[in-house]
Amino acid sequence: MITAAVIDNEPRRRERVATTLDRLAAVVSVNAPLGIVGSQAIYETEPTVAFVSFEEPFARSIQAVAHASVVARVIAYSSHSSVDIYRAAIRSGAHVVLDSPPRDADLERALAEASPHPSPAPGGSPGNILTVASAKGGTGKSTLASTLAMLLATEHASTVLLIDFALEFGDAELLLDIADGNTTARAARQVARSEIEEFRESLGHHESGVFVLGASRRFDGRLNTDISELEGLLDLASRTFDHVIIDTASVFDDRLLLAADLADLLLIPATPDVVTLANTRRFLHSLEGEGLFAAGQVPLLIGTAPSSSVAPVDAAEILERPALWEVPFDPRLPRGMHAAVGRKGRRGSPALRSLAALASRIANEPANVERRTAVRPVRQRIDTAPADRLRSYFGLLDVEPE
Incomplete structure (x- = not known):
C-alpha cells in the first residue's frame, strides 16, 4: 500500500x-x-x-x-x-x-x-560497455559515440544501446534526430521493475538499428537520479545488448567515474591543440588517481584542421601514451554521421574509415584495441624546435623555451 x-x-x-x-x-x-x-x-x-x-x-x-x-x-x-x-x-x-x-x-x-518492485529477471551474458569521456567539451565526444554506435549496428550486426549520461542537456538524441523514447534518468528510476523486453520497447530507436536513451527535453523529465540507479541501468543494459555505449558529460563527477569504472573500454577523444592536450593529460592522471588504470584507456586524436597544431607523435608523448588512434581531419564528420551507415557512404572520408576500423576492432578484437600503432615511434622533422618547446611546456624536456 x-x-x-x-x-x-x-x-x-x-x-x-x-x-x-x-x-x-x-x-x-x-x-x-x-x-x-x-x-x-x-x-x-x-x-x-x-x-x-x-x-x-x-x-x-x-x-x-x-x-x-x-x-x-x-x-x-x-x-x-x-x-x-x-x-x-x-x-x-x-x-x-x-x-x-x-x-x-x-x-x-x-x-x-x-512502489516497491522485485528485482529484474536475469538476462544473458553481459555485453561490452564502451565509455566515451573527455576532459572538456568540443572534442567530438558525442559525434564519436553516435558514429561508433551506428557502425557497430549496421556493419557488425550488433545490438547497440547509446546512453547519454548528460542527463539534463545531452546531445545523443539530437544528433540522431530521435524525438521520442525513454530518457536515461527515467529508465534508471524504472530499472528495478523492468523486464528486458519491456525495457527494449521503451527505448528510442534509430533507423540504423541503434537504440537510444537520451536527455529529457521537458522540464518535468529531469529527475534526480542516484548513482546506484544508474549502475542498475547499466547492468540491465549490458545484459540486453551486445554493446552499450555511454556518452558522458564533460564533468568529472560520480556519473563519469561510474561509467569509467564499469567500462570494458574507455575512449578519450582529444583535439590536437595545447589546451585540450593539457586538460586531457590531467584527466588521464585523475582517472588513474581514482584507480582506473591505463590498460583499458584508448586516447583518440581527432583532427580539427587540415594542418593540426600538434602532430600525433608529439601528442602521444605529451599524453604519456605509446600510441593514439588517429581520426584524420574531415570537415564533413560532425554533420555526416548518416554517411557512416554502409560502406558506400564513407569511401571518401578518411575520418569515417578510421572510425569504421575502430568499430571493427571493438566488435572483433576488443582486447587489442589499445594496440593500435597509429603513431610511429620515429618521425623525421624539418624543424624540431617547435615540438621541443611544446614538450618543455609540459615538463617532458628539461630545456628552456626560446
Whole structure:
C-alpha cells in the first residue's frame, strides 16, 4: 500500500491532486498547506511519497521539500519552468520536479516509481560497455559515440544501446534526430521493475538499428537520479545488448567515474591543440588517481584542421601514451554521421574509415584495441624546435623555451 502526502498552499490544486491520488489507490495521509503543521504530519505518518508544491515564496518551498525528504520520496511540482528553480528543488531533496498543475498521468507514473518492485529477471551474458569521456567539451565526444554506435549496428550486426549520461542537456538524441523514447534518468528510476523486453520497447530507436536513451527535453523529465540507479541501468543494459555505449558529460563527477569504472573500454577523444592536450593529460592522471588504470584507456586524436597544431607523435608523448588512434581531419564528420551507415557512404572520408576500423576492432578484437600503432615511434622533422618547446611546456624536456 502506498501512502501519500500533499503539501500545497493553493487549496483547489491541493484537493485535485489528493483526489487523483485517491483514485489511483494511494492513501492520502497528509493534506495540508506549507508550514509546520504539514511538516509535523509528515514526520508522524511517514508517507511513502510526498507531493510538494514548489512556488513562491521559494524559501518556504525549499524548507518544505527538505523536511519531507527526511522520511519520504518527494515529488515537487512547479509552474516555474526554469533551470534555477529545478536545481533548487532537486538540491532541497526532491526526486522529481513536475510541471504544475501535475497531470494525472505524471502522478500515476510517480506513484508507480515509488512502489516497491522485485528485482529484474536475469538476462544473458553481459555485453561490452564502451565509455566515451573527455576532459572538456568540443572534442567530438558525442559525434564519436553516435558514429561508433551506428557502425557497430549496421556493419557488425550488433545490438547497440547509446546512453547519454548528460542527463539534463545531452546531445545523443539530437544528433540522431530521435524525438521520442525513454530518457536515461527515467529508465534508471524504472530499472528495478523492468523486464528486458519491456525495457527494449521503451527505448528510442534509430533507423540504423541503434537504440537510444537520451536527455529529457521537458522540464518535468529531469529527475534526480542516484548513482546506484544508474549502475542498475547499466547492468540491465549490458545484459540486453551486445554493446552499450555511454556518452558522458564533460564533468568529472560520480556519473563519469561510474561509467569509467564499469567500462570494458574507455575512449578519450582529444583535439590536437595545447589546451585540450593539457586538460586531457590531467584527466588521464585523475582517472588513474581514482584507480582506473591505463590498460583499458584508448586516447583518440581527432583532427580539427587540415594542418593540426600538434602532430600525433608529439601528442602521444605529451599524453604519456605509446600510441593514439588517429581520426584524420574531415570537415564533413560532425554533420555526416548518416554517411557512416554502409560502406558506400564513407569511401571518401578518411575520418569515417578510421572510425569504421575502430568499430571493427571493438566488435572483433576488443582486447587489442589499445594496440593500435597509429603513431610511429620515429618521425623525421624539418624543424624540431617547435615540438621541443611544446614538450618543455609540459615538463617532458628539461630545456628552456626560446
